[in-house]
Amino acid sequence: MHMADALLSPAVGGAMWTVTAGLAAYSAKKVQKNLDEKKVPLMGVLGAFIFAAQMINFSIPATGSSGHLGGGMILAILLGPWAAFLTIASVLTVQALFFADGGLLALGCNIFNLGFFPCFIAYPLIYRQIIGPEPSRRRLFLAITAASVIGLQLGAFGVVLETFFSGLSELPVTAFLLLMQPIHLAIGLVEGLVTTAVILFVWRERPEILRTQPLGKLALKPILVSFLAITLVTAGGLSWFASNNPDGLEWSIAAITGPEELKGQSGLHDFFAVLQKKTAVFPDYTLAKADASTEEEVTGKKSTAWPGIDSGTSAAGIAGSILTLLLAGLIGKGLQATLSTKH
Amino acid sequence: MFNFESRWLELRRLDELAAGDTKIHRLNPCIKIMTTAIFLIVVASFSKYEVSRLLPLFFYPVVLMNLAAVPFSIIAKRVLIALPFVVFIGIFNPLLDHTPSLQLGPLLVTNGWISFISILLRFILAISAALILVATTGMDAICSALLKMHIPRVFVIQLMFLYRYLYVLLEELFRTLTAYSLRSLRGNGLRYQVWGSLLGQLLLRTIDRAQKIYQAMLCRGFDGEIRLLRYHRLTKKDIAYVVGWSVFFLTARMVNIPQWLGALLVGRH
Amino acid sequence: MSHHIIEIKDLEYTYPDQTKAVKGLSLRILHGESVAIVGANGAGKSTLLSHLIGVLIPSAGTVRIGDYPLNKETLTHIRRSVGMVFQNPDDQLFMPTVFDDVAFGPLNMGLPPKETEERVMAALTTVGAVHLKDRPPYKLSGGQKRSVAIASVLSMLPDILVMDEPSDGLDPYCRRQLINLLKTFQHTKIIATHDLDLVVDLCERTVVLADGKIIADGPTLQIFTDDALLQTSHLERPLRMQGCPICNPKAD
Numbered sequence: 001m002h003m004a005d006a007l008l009s010p011a012v013g014g015a016m017w018t019v020t021a022g023l024a025a026y027s028a029k030k031v032q033k034n035l036d037e038k039k040v041p042l043m044g045v046l047g048a049f050i051f052a053a054q055m056i057n058f059s060i061p062a063t064g065s066s067g068h069l070g071g072g073m074i075l076a077i078l079l080g081p082w083a084a085f086l087t088i089a090s091v092l093t094v095q096a097l098f099f100a101d102g103g104l105l106a107l108g109c110n111i112f113n114l115g116f117f118p119c120f121i122a123y124p125l126i127y128r129q130i131i132g133p134e135p136s137r138r139r140l141f142l143a144i145t146a147a148s149v150i151g152l153q154l155g156a157f158g159v160v161l162e163t164f165f166s167g168l169s170e171l172p173v174t175a176f177l178l179l180m181q182p183i184h185l186a187i188g189l190v191e192g193l194v195t196t197a198v199i200l201f202v203w204r205e206r207p208e209i210l211r212t213q214p215l216g217k218l219a220l221k222p223i224l225v226s227f228l229a230i231t232l233v234t235a236g237g238l239s240w241f242a243s244n245n246p247d248g249l250e251w252s253i254a255a256i257t258g259p260e261e262l263k264g265q266s267g268l269h270d271f272f273a274v275l276q277k278k279t280a281v282f283p284d285y286t287l288a289k290a291d292a293s294t295e296e297e298v299t300g301k302k303s304t305a306w307p308g309i310d311s312g313t314s315a316a317g318i319a320g321s322i323l324t325l326l327l328a329g330l331i332g333k334g335l336q337a338t339l340s341t342k343h
Numbered sequence: 344m345f346n347f348e349s350r351w352l353e354l355r356r357l358d359e360l361a362a363g364d365t366k367i368h369r370l371n372p373c374i375k376i377m378t379t380a381i382f383l384i385v386v387a388s389f390s391k392y393e394v395s396r397l398l399p400l401f402f403y404p405v406v407l408m409n410l411a412a413v414p415f416s417i418i419a420k421r422v423l424i425a426l427p428f429v430v431f432i433g434i435f436n437p438l439l440d441h442t443p444s445l446q447l448g449p450l451l452v453t454n455g456w457i458s459f460i461s462i463l464l465r466f467i468l469a470i471s472a473a474l475i476l477v478a479t480t481g482m483d484a485i486c487s488a489l490l491k492m493h494i495p496r497v498f499v500i501q502l503m504f505l506y507r508y509l510y511v512l513l514e515e516l517f518r519t520l521t522a523y524s525l526r527s528l529r530g531n532g533l534r535y536q537v538w539g540s541l542l543g544q545l546l547l548r549t550i551d552r553a554q555k556i557y558q559a560m561l562c563r564g565f566d567g568e569i570r571l572l573r574y575h576r577l578t579k580k581d582i583a584y585v586v587g588w589s590v591f592f593l594t595a596r597m598v599n600i601p602q603w604l605g606a607l608l609v610g611r612h
Numbered sequence: 613m614s615h616h617i618i619e620i621k622d623l624e625y626t627y628p629d630q631t632k633a634v635k636g637l638s639l640r641i642l643h644g645e646s647v648a649i650v651g652a653n654g655a656g657k658s659t660l661l662s663h664l665i666g667v668l669i670p671s672a673g674t675v676r677i678g679d680y681p682l683n684k685e686t687l688t689h690i691r692r693s694v695g696m697v698f699q700n701p702d703d704q705l706f707m708p709t710v711f712d713d714v715a716f717g718p719l720n721m722g723l724p725p726k727e728t729e730e731r732v733m734a735a736l737t738t739v740g741a742v743h744l745k746d747r748p749p750y751k752l753s754g755g756q757k758r759s760v761a762i763a764s765v766l767s768m769l770p771d772i773l774v775m776d777e778p779s780d781g782l783d784p785y786c787r788r789q790l791i792n793l794l795k796t797f798q799h800t801k802i803i804a805t806h807d808l809d810l811v812v813d814l815c816e817r818t819v820v821l822a823d824g825k826i827i828a829d830g831p832t833l834q835i836f837t838d839d840a841l842l843q844t845s846h847l848e849r850p851l852r853m854q855g856c857p858i859c860n861p862k863a864d
Binding site (some may be wrong): 002004005007009013014025028031032038041043045048051055069078087089090091093100101163167168170172175176193194198200201205206209 | 350351383386387433438476497500507509515520539545547554556557560567569
């Protein structure tokens with residue numbers, strides 16, 4: 001699902017635009033440097049293909065429901081991560097302009113959610129690792145499905161965080177995650193299956209197209225290094241934040257409407273509050289200071305919701321990649337709080 | 344599968360509207376993009392519980408729709424189609440936030456409902472702004488503007504190719520799907536046995552086409568750089584347009600225009 | 613300047629999948645000649661044409677265009693004097709507007725904006741498509757696309773025009789327009805086609821290909837009255853030379 005303008009604050013939107021623009025500029029440089037400018041017609045035409053393919057309903061056997069193709073993985077496999085990122089960005093741009101899918105302010109978020117995660121995380125870290133040097137039918141199936149599922153899970157998580165930090169929705173993070181992640185698990189599986197079917201067909205007919213591009217160890221290192229650095233800074237920053245302030249959502253409500261409001265909640269809100277405490281996905285935002293029992297609770301809960309992922313590293317990794325988002329969120333909250341005191 | 348057709352028709356419709364020739368169409372595309380951006384940022388910058396202050400901003404899409412002859416139906420259609428997701432998320436606001444806000448006679452309106460309505464208003468404003476931009480500017484002009492604004496060439500030129508071949512591919516896909524549905528007796532969704540070969544063949548044809556295009560480019564002297572002839576005119580009208588609207592947006596942001604108008608009407612209360 | 617004589621000697625070409633498409637072919641075409649290349653599907657027509665513009669490089673033998681032998685270094689020069697119109701205009705019109713497509717070649721040649729514009733307008737006027745200059749290609753009809761594709765090649769002022777199935781898919785009126793247009797061109801024309809009636813109208817010389825080799829090369833009307841030859845090469849007489857169905861109905 002796309003992030004929408006209606007749920008976005010300018011700070012979060014602006015931050016994500018900055019990140020996306022930076023990524024796009026870097027990708028463009030990479031494509032040019034690799035003398036892949038002759039890839040430009042191929043990129044454009046493949047982008048059109050993905051756009052068209054997204055309009056098809058794929059009926060899922062035995063369930064009577066249907067799914068769609070996202071296209072990120074196919075593009076990454078055919079074009080390599082840099083060109084694929086730019087191509088997905090352009091598909092999303094056309095969709096944002098013509099169908100207002102998401103919106104123009106949220107386009108930065110959407111390109112990040114649906115482009116960065118498949119191309120720069122799922123493709124190199126999952127697909128390439130599983131595929132190894134010699135692809136086989138089985139490996140292709142596993143690699144593509146795993147990469148699609150994980151890419152989409154991360155993308156969905158991105159939407160949740162962006163919505164949360166924009167502060168326009170009352171939905172608590174836990175509840176939102178419980179809504180988004182399972183749905184995107186299903187979508188991810190469908191996308192994985194469709195992508196596998198297509199790639200297997202191409203592999204059978206014209207395997208030379210799938211000859212894997214040299215990723216180059218050097219290309220990957222900068223991403224991983226900055227990832228880790230951001231993670232450390234964020235983890236530290238978060239724990240500082242958590243120690244000084246109560247839970248973010250309550251803090252914002254308190255700031256806007258006064259502390260009495262917290263008592264006036266009933267029914268649904270209580271339910272979610274209890275749920276949040278129990279699942280404690282982000283207990284007081286502290287990842288670093290989590291004590292053993294909460295850690296287990298987190299790990300335990302997480303592993304049922306996100307099968308097959310080592311929850312410890314993924315939480316850190318994801319949180320790390322959105323440092324700008326957090327800083328922007330703090331500024332945004334500050335702005336909103338200041339402005340609404342005039343209310 | 345045949346919502347495919349309706350999306351495609353919308354695409355063509357917007358494209359046709361973009362080829363129109365009104366005062367708005369003739370404005371510099373960079374200016375229009377800038378104005379849209381300012382509008383979107385201002386709309387997003389309103390705090391959570393703003394409703395009345397958002398209302399004057401509807402002036403922007405309404406005025407443009409009229410000046411540029413963009414029919415309301417196209418925007419309404421898109422709003423309705425995209426509504427479910429926003430409602431799906433937004434409806435939790437009134438469900439979770441019960442803090443009372445105002446009393447309208449016997450009706451108690453909570454903050455939750457106010458923030459929900461605020462979300463809906465932003466939603467409509469954002470969609471209108473995006474569609475009006477495309478309907479008055481068109482993909483080609485937008486791409487030229489992006490190049491002028493120093494968006495990386497590789498991205499923009501690839502975007503141009505995408506758009507150029509979009510219709511070709513949509514037609515090809517449509518023909519393939521029609522042929523499929525004529526021979527499949529189980530309805531419109533694609534059965535999983537054919538996913539691979541149907542899409543796969545389309546993909547291979549697409550790749551072959553890209554190769555032919557590349558050869559055609561080489562035959563006309565392509566050396567790696569795609570050159571375009573574009574003329575950009577910036578007139579006083581353009582500057583006045585963006586400045587005028589920006590002043591209005593910022594005023595709406597700072598001053599509660601409806602309240603002010605109300606006070607004027609009723610006398611200072 | 614050797615007046616853009618095209619000289620092909622013992623040309624051989626094998627595709628990467630080991631198909632031998634051209635098996636020893638020699639041909640000489642003089643400046644200003646109008647030559648048709650005909651033959652069955654798979655006889656090697658497109659392969660031959662692709663060599664004339666350097667899309668393919670010979671596996672064996674030589675191709676010489678005017679002063680330049682065909683090899684990687686001379687491609688730029690050759691492509692300035694040879695203009696090729698592809699079978700599918702959608703592959704050839706890849707820019708956002710008609711103007712852009714016709715301007716593509718001149719801009720690549722390094723012409724400044726003013727000269728480029730002049731060339732574009734001249735080319736579009738020649739094919740009668742000036743009113744289409746701001747249209748995106750997908751909004752053009754088949755005949756219009758064909759005209760614009762020709763214009764996109766003309767704007768580079770080539771001396772030699774190579775065309776692959778130019779009348780393919782055109783309605784009779786557009787086809788007639790195309791033939792009339794091509795009649796006015798002074799360029800050397802090399803046309804690969806199944807449309808034998810077009811050949812009668814435009815080309816005084818015809819080359820017949822079969823199985824990668826030239827089996828006949830001579831005046832058009834002579835070739836088209838040789839029924840034995842036509843049969844072996846999967847051809848028939850041009851329709852207008854087959855007798856009127858009303859006056860002389862064929863007994864089946």
